[in-house]
Amino acid sequence: MKTMRRAAVVMLWLVALPIASAAASIAKAAQDAGGDEAKLAGDLESARDEADPELIAKLALLKTPAAARALVDFYRHVSSIWMKREVLRALASFAGAGDAAPIALDHVATVAANASELEIGDAAFEALERCAKQAPVYLAKIVELPVQQQVRERALRLHGKLADPAAHADWYQKLYADEKLPKKLREVAFEARVKSLRDGELIKAFKDVHEGSLRRIALEQLAVRDTAGVADLAIDTLKQVNALPTDREVAARILAQKKGTKAADLLIEIGTTQATTGEYLRAAIAELVGGLGDEGVNKRLAGMVGKGKPHERLFALHAVKGLLVADDKLRKKVRGEADEKDEEVRRLAIRVLGEARDVDAIEPLEKELAKSKRTGDEPALVKALTAIHGAATESWRKRLLAMAAGDDRDIRNAALQSLSDPPVAADLALFTTAISHADWSTRLLALAALEKLRDRDSVGAIVAQMQQESGRTQVEFGSTLFRLTGELHDTDAATWKKWWDGGGSVLPLIAGAELEKKVAERERKRLRQTTSARFFGVKIESHHVVFVVDISGSMAEQLESVKIGDRAATRMEIVKQELVKTLGALDAASSFNMVTFNASIQKWKESSIAMSDKARAEAIDWVEHLGSRGGTNIYDALAFAFIDSGVDTIFLLTDGEPSAGTVTDLGLIRQHIAGWNETRHIKIHCVAVGSDFPLLEWIAQDAGGTYTKFN
Numbered sequence: 001m002k003t004m005r006r007a008a009v010v011m012l013w014l015v016a017l018p019i020a021s022a023a024a025s026i027a028k029a030a031q032d033a034g035g036d037e038a039k040l041a042g043d044l045e046s047a048r049d050e051a052d053p054e055l056i057a058k059l060a061l062l063k064t065p066a067a068a069r070a071l072v073d074f075y076r077h078v079s080s081i082w083m084k085r086e087v088l089r090a091l092a093s094f095a096g097a098g099d100a101a102p103i104a105l106d107h108v109a110t111v112a113a114n115a116s117e118l119e120i121g122d123a124a125f126e127a128l129e130r131c132a133k134q135a136p137v138y139l140a141k142i143v144e145l146p147v148q149q150q151v152r153e154r155a156l157r158l159h160g161k162l163a164d165p166a167a168h169a170d171w172y173q174k175l176y177a178d179e180k181l182p183k184k185l186r187e188v189a190f191e192a193r194v195k196s197l198r199d200g201e202l203i204k205a206f207k208d209v210h211e212g213s214l215r216r217i218a219l220e221q222l223a224v225r226d227t228a229g230v231a232d233l234a235i236d237t238l239k240q241v242n243a244l245p246t247d248r249e250v251a252a253r254i255l256a257q258k259k260g261t262k263a264a265d266l267l268i269e270i271g272t273t274q275a276t277t278g279e280y281l282r283a284a285i286a287e288l289v290g291g292l293g294d295e296g297v298n299k300r301l302a303g304m305v306g307k308g309k310p311h312e313r314l315f316a317l318h319a320v321k322g323l324l325v326a327d328d329k330l331r332k333k334v335r336g337e338a339d340e341k342d343e344e345v346r347r348l349a350i351r352v353l354g355e356a357r358d359v360d361a362i363e364p365l366e367k368e369l370a371k372s373k374r375t376g377d378e379p380a381l382v383k384a385l386t387a388i389h390g391a392a393t394e395s396w397r398k399r400l401l402a403m404a405a406g407d408d409r410d411i412r413n414a415a416l417q418s419l420s421d422p423p424v425a426a427d428l429a430l431f432t433t434a435i436s437h438a439d440w441s442t443r444l445l446a447l448a449a450l451e452k453l454r455d456r457d458s459v460g461a462i463v464a465q466m467q468q469e470s471g472r473t474q475v476e477f478g479s480t481l482f483r484l485t486g487e488l489h490d491t492d493a494a495t496w497k498k499w500w501d502g503g504g505s506v507l508p509l510i511a512g513a514e515l516e517k518k519v520a521e522r523e524r525k526r527l528r529q530t531t532s533a534r535f536f537g538v539k540i541e542s543h544h545v546v547f548v549v550d551i552s553g554s555m556a557e558q559l560e561s562v563k564i565g566d567r568a569a570t571r572m573e574i575v576k577q578e579l580v581k582t583l584g585a586l587d588a589a590s591s592f593n594m595v596t597f598n599a600s601i602q603k604w605k606e607s608s609i610a611m612s613d614k615a616r617a618e619a620i621d622w623v624e625h626l627g628s629r630g631g632t633n634i635y636d637a638l639a640f641a642f643i644d645s646g647v648d649t650i651f652l653l654t655d656g657e658p659s660a661g662t663v664t665d666l667g668l669i670r671q672h673i674a675g676w677n678e679t680r681h682i683k684i685h686c687v688a689v690g691s692d693f694p695l696l697e698w699i700a701q702d703a704g705g706t707y708t709k710f711n
Contacts, residue, residue: 039072068103092127109138160192207267212243280667285317324356354384382414414677471543486510533585542649550654555628572704597637598630633661
């Protein structure tokens with residue numbers, strides 16, 4: 001593969017404005033600052049990543065151009081995130097320091113604009129934020145530069161926070177009026193400007209702009225002001241079938257607020273229209289209608305339960321959730337839906353009955369649980385029955401204990417979750433045994449329960465099991481042990497055992513302020529590490545990872561920010577280079593797989609395989625021969641990744657919304673993935689290439705992962 005390069009790192013040559021308060025460490029160093037720039041710089045250079053941070057503080061205290069240049073040079077020669085972060089913090093203290101300020105702050109802003117590691121980008125923006133008076137000039141420059149969109153968005157948001165919006169109204173206006181800019185950037189600019197616009201200007205903006213999100217921001221502001229005619233504008237937005245479901249949801253809420261029961265007919269009509277209303281919006285509208293509190297509307301909703309096509313039955317179930325407690329007949333109708341053939345209707349009915357604590361639903365739900373296995377129903381059934389019985393009910397506890405010791409993973413994990421919310425000391429032996437279960441997801445559930453119980457004697461069992469763990473599970477075990485003991489042994493299983501055998505078994509557990517100090521110390525230690533595998537800036541802690549990558553036709557589009565020779569690289573070329581780099585850095589103890597998708601899915605292997613020199617070379621060769629064509633089948637690609645029982649981390653990358661596959665509805669995809677993951681707890685990191693995708697944000701949020709963008 002030809003080597004690609006980012007368009008030259010963007011430098012910011014700006015004039016710093018006066019004054020910013022020095023960091024606490026700099027103030028402390030004032031007492032004994034001594035020596036000249038050359039000596040301090042030499043000491044830093046000789047120690048590099050092992051340097052004493054006090055040397056950085058002393059050099060920054062001098063506030064001279066030579067000191068600023070020395071720190072900038074030192075930054076370029078260190079590798080650890082922690083040391084780079086310390087330098088960035090010190091450079092921020094140069095704000096207002098005459099000729100030294102532009103040298104220091106320009107470097108901080110340049111790092112903010114170009115950092116590939118998320119932690120470094122965070123540190124640079126935090127440093128700029130501490131220079132409240134000077135930062136807007138630098139932030140505005142970043143917004144204007146051809147760097148990553150999410151960086152420009154962050155700079156613009158911070159600019160709006162630190163600067164006077166009225167003083168920059170024309171600039172914000174210019175940004176959101178520029179239809180060539182990414183729509184998310186225009187949205188941020190519009191948010192910064194919107195409060196200062198008059199009603200007429202807002203209405204004009206609503207009617208003139210094409211992007212739904214800009215219309216939604218204007219609509220929200222008009223609703224806050226209770227401007228005449230806002231309900232009609234909400235209807236207009238709600239009927240825009242190509243608008244984002246989140247924007248249409250906002251319009252539906254405004255319409256319900258302004259019109260009340262008068263809006264019920266329209267809301268029900270739109271909510272039950274299958275062709276143009278997805279599951280996310282359907283559920284939101286149904287709950288709005290169910291919350292109107294009108295007797296006539298409620299009667300109509302009750303009459304819809306159990307009738308019509310599946311999407312209409314789903315609407316009815318969402319709508320009546322809050323009405324079940326006081327209506328026996330309605331609860332009976334919902335019970336009938338718990339045996340419905342359509343799995344979406346059936347599972348929602350089960351959940352609704354559990355939330356309503358319907359005692360009369362116990363028998364039919366028990367029958368469902370006892371039936372031959374219906375894949376995916378079991379967690380919902382166990383959760384609903386636990387809500388109705390109460391985990392403390394002795395007979396149900398016995399059932400849960402039996403299920404928690406069973407062979408079926410979904411039932412076992414659902415029972416463990418129920419028993420650990422909250423866990424009781426009587427089940428300590430169960431959880432202690434379960435942390436050595438063959439299934440990693442069961443071990444992590446038991447581990448979480450033991451942490452909640454905070455029993456000192458269970459620490460030994462955790463230490464013992466940690467000797468068998470690797471990758472993400474080892475990280476989780478080490479983190480739990482740290483939060484219980486305060487010991488800084490991280491993933492070093494042998495050191496944990498040595499500590500325990502050498503006297504740790506008699507030490508008290510740690511909590512409160514003492515733990516907070518240890519947390520800060522641990523963070524410093526973590527960030528001092530200089531190497532780790534990353535995928536688009538997200539650190540890979542797992543030893544059991546699957547990469548799910550889009551190879552649809554749109555991945556052949558070019559991004560001007562990355563070059564191959566003199567031409568712009570395609571999205572596919574960028575992704576292939578990143579995958580090759582990541583595969584080259586994956587830990588030798590890892591197991592991994594790759595799944596690509598367009599209209600169909602393609603598997604590198606049928607399941608994850610252990611890393612080896614041969615496997616690494618084969619994987620890289622496979623990546624280098626990938627092409628791009630066809631649609632976007634996110635659902636089936638993720639479904640395949642979930643089949644692998646060993647995977648604990650997934651990286652999902654796409655440049656478009658789903659257009660092919662078993663399911664394309666955004667709300668249903670989110671719902672299904674959350675359902676699959678309810679007893680698995682797979683961490684899903686999502687990378688959006690080229691634009692913003694609500695689905696990826698939802699998936700990452702639900703699965704405890706990171707959402708990042710590359711464009």
